[in-house]
Amino acid sequence: MTRRGRVALALGAGLYLVAWLTGSPALYPVAVGLVLAPLLAWVWLALAPRPVRLSRQARRQEHFEGDDVDVALEVEVELGVLPPAPVVARERLSKLGGRETKLRRLAARRLAARYVLHALRRGRYAVEEAQAVLQDPFGLATFAVDLTAPATLLVYPRLVELDALFSDSGAALADGRRLLMRRPSGFELHSVRDYEQGESLRRVHWPSTAKRGSLMVKELEDAPRDEVAVLLDARANGASAAAFDAQVRAAGSILRAHVKRSRRTVLLVNGSSQALLRANTLDDWTPALELLAAAEPDGHRPVELLLAEQARLVARALEVAVVTSVLTPGLVERIVQRALARRHVSLVYVDAGTFDGRARRREAGLLRLQAAGVPLAVLGAGDDLAAVLAPAPVPSLEVSRA
Numbered sequence: 489m490t491r492r493g494r495v496a497l498a499l500g501a502g503l504y505l506v507a508w509l510t511g512s513p514a515l516y517p518v519a520v521g522l523v524l525a526p527l528l529a530w531v532w533l534a535l536a537p538r539p540v541r542l543s544r545q546a547r548r549q550e551h552f553e554g555d556d557v558d559v560a561l562e563v564e565v566e567l568g569v570l571p572p573a574p575v576v577a578r579e580r581l582s583k584l585g586g587r588e589t590k591l592r593r594l595a596a597r598r599l600a601a602r603y604v605l606h607a608l609r610r611g612r613y614a615v616e617e618a619q620a621v622l623q624d625p626f627g628l629a630t631f632a633v634d635l636t637a638p639a640t641l642l643v644y645p646r647l648v649e650l651d652a653l654f655s656d657s658g659a660a661l662a663d664g665r666r667l668l669m670r671r672p673s674g675f676e677l678h679s680v681r682d683y684e685q686g687e688s689l690r691r692v693h694w695p696s697t698a699k700r701g702s703l704m705v706k707e708l709e710d711a712p713r714d715e716v717a718v719l720l721d722a723r724a725n726g727a728s729a730a731a732f733d734a735q736v737r738a739a740g741s742i743l744r745a746h747v748k749r750s751r752r753t754v755l756l757v758n759g760s761s762q763a764l765l766r767a768n769t770l771d772d773w774t775p776a777l778e779l780l781a782a783a784e785p786d787g788h789r790p791v792e793l794l795l796a797e798q799a800r801l802v803a804r805a806l807e808v809a810v811v812t813s814v815l816t817p818g819l820v821e822r823i824v825q826r827a828l829a830r831r832h833v834s835l836v837y838v839d840a841g842t843f844d845g846r847a848r849r850r851e852a853g854l855l856r857l858q859a860a861g862v863p864l865a866v867l868g869a870g871d872d873l874a875a876v877l878a879p880a881p882v883p884s885l886e887v888s889r890a
Contacts, residue, residue: 497523559584716754836867
C-alpha cells in the first residue's frame with residue numbers, strides 16, 4: 489500500500505470516529521469509502537494477473553560512444569479472472585541509476601514500451617535490478633514483482649582508421665632492416681626424450697636426467713611470438729573519465745591499425761584483472777571491442793613492472809606500444825632501457841590535466857624519451873586523435889634558383 493493509500497485509510501478511520509462522536513450519518517458513507525478504497529485496491533492488485541517474464545532488446549546490435557540507444561521492453565503477463573492492472577517497469581542500470589517506464593498493452597498477455605538512452609559514454613552497463621510494478625489508477629496501492637532479466641549493454645569506443653602510425657617513422661631499424669621483417673619466433677620446451685648418440689650435451693635436461701638416472705634431452709618446438717603488444721595502462725590515478733576514454737580510443741585505434749596489417753597482436757589492459765587478448769584478424773575484432781568497452785581505471789600495479797618481466801607476453805613482443813596518462817620516472821627508465829637495447833617501443837601520453845581544464849605541461853620524462861629516440865604521441869583534450877597518432881609530416885625543402 490502506498491503512502492497515499494495509508495493516508496486515505498487513516499483519514500477514513502478518523503472520519504468514521506468523528507461521525508460516531510458527532511452523530512452525523514452523512515459522514516459514514518464517506519468514511520467507509522475512504523477505508524474500503526485502498527483495501528479493495530490492494531486486494532485487486534494481489535489477485536490481478538502478474539507479470540512472469542521480461543525481455544529487453546536494443547534496436548541495433550552495436551553501439552558506439554555518443555550514440556543514442558533505443559531499448560524495447562516486453563513483458564508477458566499470466567492469465568487471470570480479474571482485469572489486468574496498469575504496469576510500470578522499474579529498472580536500475582549501473583552508471584545510469586534507476587528509471588521507470590510505463591508499459592502499454594499490446595495483447596491480452598503482452599505489454600510493451602520503448603525508451604531511449606541518450607548519448608551514452610563508452611562502458612559496460614549492467615541491469616542490476618528489474619521489477620514490474622502493478623498499481624491502481626488512483627495510486628493507493630502497488631504490488632512489485634521481481635523479474636530476473638540479467639542483461640548487459642556494451643557501448644564500444646569510437647576508434648579512428650589509421651593507414652600509418654607515428655611509430656612507423658624509424659620503427660626500429662635494426663642492422664639495416666625493418667623490425668617488422670624479422671621472424672617473430674622463439675623456442676619453448678615441448679617435452680623430454682632419451683638422449684641419442686651424437687647430440688649436443690647443451691640440450692640435456694638435467695632435472696629429468698637426475699630423476700631417471702639416464703641422459704634425457706629437451707625436445708624444443710618453434711613457438712611464434714607476438715609481433716606487437718599494445719599495453720593500456722588502466723591504473724586508478726584519479727584522472728577524469730574523459731581522459732581514460734581518450735586512452736582507450738588511442739589504444740584501440742593503434743591495435744586496429746596493426747591488425748589491419750595482419751600482424752600478430754596482443755592487447756593487455758593493466759586493470760585490476762589485467763585482461764589479455766590476442767587479435768590477429770578483423771574477422772574476430774568483436775572481442776577486442778568488448779574488452780575495450782568494459783575497461784575501467786581500477787588497476788594498482790605500475791605498468792613498468794609488466795615491461796620488466798621478460799617472461800610475460802608483453803615484454804617478449806617485438807614491438808610494444810604503451811598508452812598511459814601517468815609518466816613515472818620508473819616507466820621512463822624502463823622504456824629508455826628497452827629502446828637502448830634496440831627493442832622497439834613507443835608511447836602515447838594522454839595529458840589528463842587538459843581534460844580537467846588545466847593548461848598543457850611539458851613533462852621532463854617526455855624530453856628524455858624524445859632524446860632516446862622513442863616515438864612519442866601526446867594527446868590532450870580537443871585534439872584530433874587521427875592527427876596525433878599519424879606520422880609527423882616530413883618538412884619539404886624548397887630549392888631557390890640562383
